[in-house]
Amino acid sequence: MIEFINVKKEYNHDVLALNNINLKIEKGDFTFLVGPSGSGKSTFLKLMIKEEEPTSGKILIDGKDIGKFKNKDIPFLRRKIGFVFQDFRLLYDRDVFENISFALRVIECSEREIQAQVKNVLQMVGLTGKEKYYPNQLSGGEQQRVALARALATKPPIIIADEPTGNLDPTTAKGIFKTLLDINSRGTTVLVVTHAMDIVNDLNKRVIYLDHGQVVKDEQKGGPKFDNENVFI
Amino acid sequence: MTTKMYLFKEGYDNLRKHGSKTFSTMLIICATLLVLGIFLVLFQNVNANVETVRVEQGLQAFIDDTATDDEIEYMQDEIKQIEGVKEVKYIDKDMAFEDAKQAFKDQEYFLEGLDKVNIFPASFVVKFNNINQSQTVKTAVEKIDGIYKVNYNEDRIQAVISISKIANIFLLGIGAVLLIVSIFIISNTIKLAVYSNKREIFIMRYIGATNRFIRTPFIVEGTIMGLVSAIISFILISIAYVLIYARVPQVGSSLGVFGFLPYTTLWYQILIVYVVLGLFIGIFGSAISIKKYLKV
Numbered sequence: 001m002i003e004f005i006n007v008k009k010e011y012n013h014d015v016l017a018l019n020n021i022n023l024k025i026e027k028g029d030f031t032f033l034v035g036p037s038g039s040g041k042s043t044f045l046k047l048m049i050k051e052e053e054p055t056s057g058k059i060l061i062d063g064k065d066i067g068k069f070k071n072k073d074i075p076f077l078r079r080k081i082g083f084v085f086q087d088f089r090l091l092y093d094r095d096v097f098e099n100i101s102f103a104l105r106v107i108e109c110s111e112r113e114i115q116a117q118v119k120n121v122l123q124m125v126g127l128t129g130k131e132k133y134y135p136n137q138l139s140g141g142e143q144q145r146v147a148l149a150r151a152l153a154t155k156p157p158i159i160i161a162d163e164p165t166g167n168l169d170p171t172t173a174k175g176i177f178k179t180l181l182d183i184n185s186r187g188t189t190v191l192v193v194t195h196a197m198d199i200v201n202d203l204n205k206r207v208i209y210l211d212h213g214q215v216v217k218d219e220q221k222g223g224p225k226f227d228n229e230n231v232f233i
Numbered sequence: 234m235t236t237k238m239y240l241f242k243e244g245y246d247n248l249r250k251h252g253s254k255t256f257s258t259m260l261i262i263c264a265t266l267l268v269l270g271i272f273l274v275l276f277q278n279v280n281a282n283v284e285t286v287r288v289e290q291g292l293q294a295f296i297d298d299t300a301t302d303d304e305i306e307y308m309q310d311e312i313k314q315i316e317g318v319k320e321v322k323y324i325d326k327d328m329a330f331e332d333a334k335q336a337f338k339d340q341e342y343f344l345e346g347l348d349k350v351n352i353f354p355a356s357f358v359v360k361f362n363n364i365n366q367s368q369t370v371k372t373a374v375e376k377i378d379g380i381y382k383v384n385y386n387e388d389r390i391q392a393v394i395s396i397s398k399i400a401n402i403f404l405l406g407i408g409a410v411l412l413i414v415s416i417f418i419i420s421n422t423i424k425l426a427v428y429s430n431k432r433e434i435f436i437m438r439y440i441g442a443t444n445r446f447i448r449t450p451f452i453v454e455g456t457i458m459g460l461v462s463a464i465i466s467f468i469l470i471s472i473a474y475v476l477i478y479a480r481v482p483q484v485g486s487s488l489g490v491f492g493f494l495p496y497t498t499l500w501y502q503i504l505i506v507y508v509v510l511g512l513f514i515g516i517f518g519s520a521i522s523i524k525k526y527l528k529v
Contacts, residue, residue: 049439072443079441089436102433106442108236154440 001027001158001189002048007057009043009213017043019213021057025191025206027157030184032200032222033193035210041193044210045160049081050074062157079107082151082188086163088143090135096122096146097131103153121149125179141172148179152188159183161192165199173199240446244453247426258422259462262514265415266466269408269510270503274474276404277502281494283397291360292371292385298354300379305355308379312359315373317366322358329353354381364390412510419458419518423451427523444527451519459515463507471500 002025009018018040025031033041046052047059050066059066066077090099097118104114122128125145135143144164151159161180165173177192177199184190194200200207200222207222208215234242248255294312296305305323312321324332330344330353337343359374361367367385375383427434437447474496481493 075441075443077441078439083439089432089439091433091436102436103440105236105239106437106440106446108446111234150440 001025001029001062002191003058003060004044004047005058005060007047007054007059009040009047009052010055016213018047018054021213021215023208023215023218025189027189028184028187030181030190030203030205031192032203032205032207033191033210034195034197034200034207035216039210040213041210042162043213045162045193048160049078049083079154080156080158082154082156082159084144084147084151084159084161084164086166088135088140088147088167090143090146090150092135094134095131096127096133096135096138096149099135099146100150100153103150107154117153117155118149121152124152124183125149139172140168141175144168144172144176145179148176148183152183156188158189158191161190161194163193163195165194165196170196170198177203236446240449241453243450244457247430247450247454248457251422251426251429254422254425255458258418259458259465261418262415262458262462262511263466263469265411265418266462266507266510267470269411270466270470270507272404272407273503273506274470274499276401277499278494279397279400282492283393285492286390286393289360290386290390291358292367292374292383294357294359294374294377294380295354295382295384296356297379297381300355304379308377309357311377312357312374315370317362317370319360319362322360323355324358325355326351326353329355364394412514415510415514416518416521419455419514420522422458423455423519423522426454427451447527448520448523451523452516455515455519456512457515459511459513459518460508461511463511467504467507470503471496474499 004021004023007018007021008016010016021044033044035041043052047054048061048066050069054067061077062080069077091102094102100118100121101114104117109117118131119128122131125148127142127145127149130138130142130146135146138146144167148159148161148164159180164180165176168176173196177196180190180192181203204221207217207219209217209219296308300308309321309323312318330351333353334341334344357374357380359370361370367387367390371383371385374380434447478493478496
């Protein structure tokens, strides 16, 4: 589903953000991407959605070399990837329904599809009945669920969550991960960038550890072996 | 709600969200369009007056007193056949004397006794189809037997034409400057709207919105501002023109005096120019503001 082949990314010819990245994330996988600040995680995500171009190498999404995509194709690449941000990125002057339907309008769904799909995703993230609430009437966890629902609404085959629990307390964070696992169990490929190592270790999922722009560890089952890694730097 | 309706509504909501900014932008665009409109009206009136001078002003060919009626008729036919001649009017000696009396209304003593021996020659007044053919017509008329002199006030006509040309260039220049100012003003307002919608645009780009989807609400916003300003300006200038028209001479009403065109011949031109400019200012002004936010 996601494949990086010999990917290198340099900024201004001397700052090496990613170096010789080779990895493959299969369809339906649940993968953690961890590493200290400045390790290249953000660059990794930006390359996936073609916000940045690799200096060299090839990136395949859903079997297609995105390097060959023209500017006009980029929106359609991004529709395959649902993005969840640490700071939720909700529209605070719109209610929950409008925040989610916004994503569906962008991909030009009909009104009937919008009504059905918003109801559907709200149920998936456990927010049924909150359609008319405004984001600031909701808790942080609930706001992140709305963001999750928005990412899911367009039924993307891939969900990327960039520090989804960075602003949440541990209990709420667990709830968010539970929802992400639930989404993954329905066949969606999930890639989570996180610093929440206790959860990473609990879940026993694949963990890719980036440092100084290189993959230093790639464990199919993350676990206590990560305990000693100082990933919070 | 279809996508088109949604995008239109977003654009309209933007206008309402920044009500006071929208209002002041439209006020400035209205003022610009009004100034442009005044110039346009002047432009049309100057041109209409020049045209009147061109059409009214013909050449006058004087006929030998010895010419018989048959010869005069023959001459008239000959002149009519010259290319570029629109009409030929015969003025006999009596009419020439009447014209002179009219011209010297206040100094009739000049003409005392002349009614007994009419010294005023008969003539043809020849009008042109096109002022550019005046020279060839003049030369051809001069060659006709029985015509002893041709009067043609070319200098005056050329002066009027060159004045109108300068006026036209001046008006076009002012128009272009005002147009640029309007585009600048509307693009600044749209920039503000784009800025306050930065969050939406960011999310839209991540969700996979096409450039068209992101751009359309802002284009709608600019277009509404341009169009509404155009309509308001049209109403204001129409009222002003009709009020002024009732108090000034009309074009061609008295020779030599600058006159105004009736509004019935002008309103649709103003409306078309306003609507086209309003749309152009709105669409172009908003398109240049949103452009830099559409990079992927």
